[in-house]
Amino acid sequence: MGHGIRRKVFKGKVRALATALLVSTAIGVGLTAPVNQAFAQSSAQSSFSVPAGPLHNALTVFGRQAGLQVTYLSAAANGKTSPGFSGSATREQALAEILAGSGLIYSFPNAGTVAISAPPSGTGNVVADGSTQLNTIEVQGENAWGPVDGIVATQSATGTKTGTPLKNTPQAVNVITRDQMEAQGAATVTQVLRYTPGVVAQYSDTDVRHDWLTVRGFVPGRYRDGLRLPFGARGYSQPKIEPYGLERAEILKGPASVLYGQGLPGGMLNMVSKRPRDEEIREVELQYGSHDRFQAAFDVGGKLDEEGTLLYRMVGVGRLSDTQYDYVEERKGYIAPSFTFQPDEGTSLTILGEYQNIDSPGGGGAPALTANGTLYTNVYAELPRDAFLGEPGYDRFRNEQAFIGYEFAHEFDETWTLKQNLRYGYVDTDTQRVQAYCLSAASCNPSSLLRYAWAFPETSRLFTVDNQAIARFSTGDMSHTAIFGLDYSFE
Known part of the structure; x- marks a missing residue:
């Protein structure tokens, strides 16, 4: 008997639950149907x-004819007039015509209400049809000859001479950006x-x-802004490049004779100079470091006229330093x-100059x-750490270097671009x-050594020019990029 009662009670609860679900579903459908119908x-x-007339009156008439509740702040419509609208249109089209010239925008919070308001500050301007025209946002891509925002570069001026993205360059190219140099505290190209x-x-x-280094076991060819640097007969008259004057340094690994002429198979080093930019640059640097190292540097640049047709940049470094020796x-x-x-926009001429003087007493x-006496001390006594085998009054290194050149580029049309880079060093x-x-x-007894003096004065002069015709089609x-070139150098 008890089991039969429990079954009836259970069945009754199931029926009640099913009935409640059906009723709630019907109510839900009844509530949502008008909303969907209104949006349709x-x-x-x-x-x-x-x-036409005061905006207040126009919005009232529109709301009545469209069957909408129109909401807005009275202050937003005060003193504004409307051109009105007559004809067949959607409510959005009619409202855009009614609001034309008022500077106001509209939105639909729900199917039966339209809200009129002023556009938020900084979002843009309202045009004649009532729509909002957003402010212009300039999106600038990375320039292969310019700065990089951060450490990871996406383009290279070295891999193809055309500023091709690194992901599309079929060679190994390493790019060290200005930000990475500063993060490392690099004081030399080697660093x-x-x-x-x-x-x-x-x-x-x-x-x-000098910056002595190898790439894949070979001494790399050294280039500045895509043009070969002097090296001299023995390598003593190669320039000492100041890293503060660089925007980036790039290593192209493997043979590159197709683009740069004769070179070793290990690769090449190309250093990109800081160039004038269409923005204000103001930087002053003061440093003090180990071994009484004092350095002052500055980097300034920007526009010389309001239109930005003339740009300038000036980079300078002064250093006085002792060393660990x-x-x-x-x-x-x-x-x-x-x-x-x-x-x-299609023509530019950049003149690049540089002068540097280094005087290093002590060689x-x-x-x-x-x-x-250093590696081996089992036979001869160890030399002191401050041992100096040279001659203080004789040992000396002097370097004077100067470069002047230009980069010219002109776009004839969407396909052809002509470039010429020239420099004398x-x-x-x-x-x-x-x-x-x-x-x-x-x-070899370190306590009684023979000594000899040597001197390697060397001067190098290098004229180089690189002509390029680039076609993009x-x-x-x-999509294709083709480059035709003719370069000449005399050292």
């Missing part, structure tokens, strides 16, 4: 006859490249004269002015010590030192 009707056209795979600094960055010092001055003339590098170095000499490694769904 918003695309239907109706006949309107709203006379700029110290985290680049495949690059080895031969002398562990102990030489203030006795008698070895560094005195350096560097200045790099540049100017850009761009009469129109500019670490003293060469013998293996006996002068590097004069004078290196002289006194070093130890041993007849044999076994008899499409065939069907494929």
